[in-house]
Amino acid sequence: xxxxxxxxxxxxxxxxxxxxxxxxxxxxxxxxxxxxxxxxxxxxxxxxxxxxxxxxxxxxxxxxxxxxxxxxxxxxxxxxxxxxxxxxxxxxxxxxxxxxxxxxxxxxxxxxxxxxxxxxxxxxxxxxxxxxxxxxxxxxxxxxxxxxxxxxxxxxxxxxxxxxxxxxxxxxxxxxxxxxxxxxxxxxxxxxxxxxxxxxxxxxxxxxxxxxxxxxxxxxxxxxxxxxxxxxxxxxxxxxxxxxxxxxxxxxxxxxxxxxxxxxxxxxxxxxxxxxxxxxxxxxxxxxxxxxxxxxxxxxxxxxxxxxxxxxxxxxxxxxxxxxxxxxxxxxxxxxxxxxxxxxxxxxxxxxxxxxxxxxxxxxxxxxxxxxxxxxxxxxxxxxxxxxxxxxxxxxxxxxxxxxxxxxxxxxxxxxxxxxx
Ligand code: FES
Numbered sequence: 001x002x003x004x005x006x007x008x009x010x011x012x013x014x015x016x017x018x019x020x021x022x023x024x025x026x027x028x029x030x031x032x033x034x035x036x037x038x039x040x041x042x043x044x045x046x047x048x049x050x051x052x053x054x055x056x057x058x059x060x061x062x063x064x065x066x067x068x069x070x071x072x073x074x075x076x077x078x079x080x081x082x083x084x085x086x087x088x089x090x091x092x093x094x095x096x097x098x099x100x101x102x103x104x105x106x107x108x109x110x111x112x113x114x115x116x117x118x119x120x121x122x123x124x125x126x127x128x129x130x131x132x133x134x135x136x137x138x139x140x141x142x143x144x145x146x147x148x149x150x151x152x153x154x155x156x157x158x159x160x161x162x163x164x165x166x167x168x169x170x171x172x173x174x175x176x177x178x179x180x181x182x183x184x185x186x187x188x189x190x191x192x193x194x195x196x197x198x199x200x201x202x203x204x205x206x207x208x209x210x211x212x213x214x215x216x217x218x219x220x221x222x223x224x225x226x227x228x229x230x231x232x233x234x235x236x237x238x239x240x241x242x243x244x245x246x247x248x249x250x251x252x253x254x255x256x257x258x259x260x261x262x263x264x265x266x267x268x269x270x271x272x273x274x275x276x277x278x279x280x281x282x283x284x285x286x287x288x289x290x291x292x293x294x295x296x297x298x299x300x301x302x303x304x305x306x307x308x309x310x311x312x313x314x315x316x317x318x319x320x321x322x323x324x325x326x327x328x329x330x331x332x333x334x335x336x337x338x339x340x341x342x343x344x345x346x347x348x349x350x351x352x353x354x355x356x357x358x359x360x361x362x363x364x365x366x367x368x369x370x371x372x373x374x375x376x377x378x379x380x381x382x383x384x385x386x387x388x389x390x391x392x393x394x395x396x397x398x399x400x401x402x403x404x405x406x407x408x409x410x411x412x413x414x415x416x417x418x419x420x421x
Contacts (some may be wrong), residue, residue: 253308268270284332
């Protein structure tokens, strides 16, 4: 039986949504491509990657600024507001600035005197170029963040296909494993359920790896009525299953609303059981781009043949070999780049794979560590930890589920070997 539809509000207007939709899914289905503007050049912006990695979808949601619409799951009555825009899909009065100063202006020296004019100019510029508006100040006496300490045998960062496969195998063998994921995997899987780790902290982003203390710090938003949560995790083994982010294909106007990552959109359509209805083309090379074009039923062009993307506030077409092809959505299937920043903080060596930096591992998934500097402030009381990587963070061409299982087998063998006999 179909679940009951929901209503959310976008800039005051009611919008239908389905349970399990993200805010971006509901907005795209309703044809809202442009939802904000870039802070400096006031370029119209809408979602691109649809997996929480590019930040172009940020909106004010339930009074909180700068939330990623592509990760926020809808609820009945959710209030969503565009930010940094006056009528994002329509006229933008700030464009008058471009007409008044056709050659641009040097904002370091513009209106430096008289002082009052400078104060007014700075106030206007700061208002226009900030990102979002702060929420109301916390209530006086608001409770401080809750501190949670965890000492699991294995910490898995990322509950995508690789992290889920690895965690499932470790849990089946009785290993004490904690998984963190900065997405709301529970909310996102409601529509398209997937087995998730038993001990999973969702909406929980690891923001720091403190190698000398063998410590990972992560933060979660408050549970209903509570305080934000700060997690300090001291594992014996860390597995980075952080995946890969979408790259970009260098083309004029590739930032226009309506340019979407093909993989992100394919997942979204599958998860929400939706169809692509807008006229659409896909740009990309290689087998995966071909497979995505076939899956989505759209025509594919090689990026090298595309001269430019047409449009002003959103995509209107592309020019290929001098021919204009009208379309409302352009899907890009670039090479992905591993999300390896935290692994590098933890001391893992990286290798350039042509699109980004992958974690360098042995065949079993053990990360090769950079030598610690002689003056490193390592805590001698803390036992060394083992760092692992599985899935696209170590190789964007592997099958992430199979790789997660393979690394789990190696990790289990190492745990068994280290147990006292
Ligand atoms: S972060 Fe939401 S579309 Fe990229």
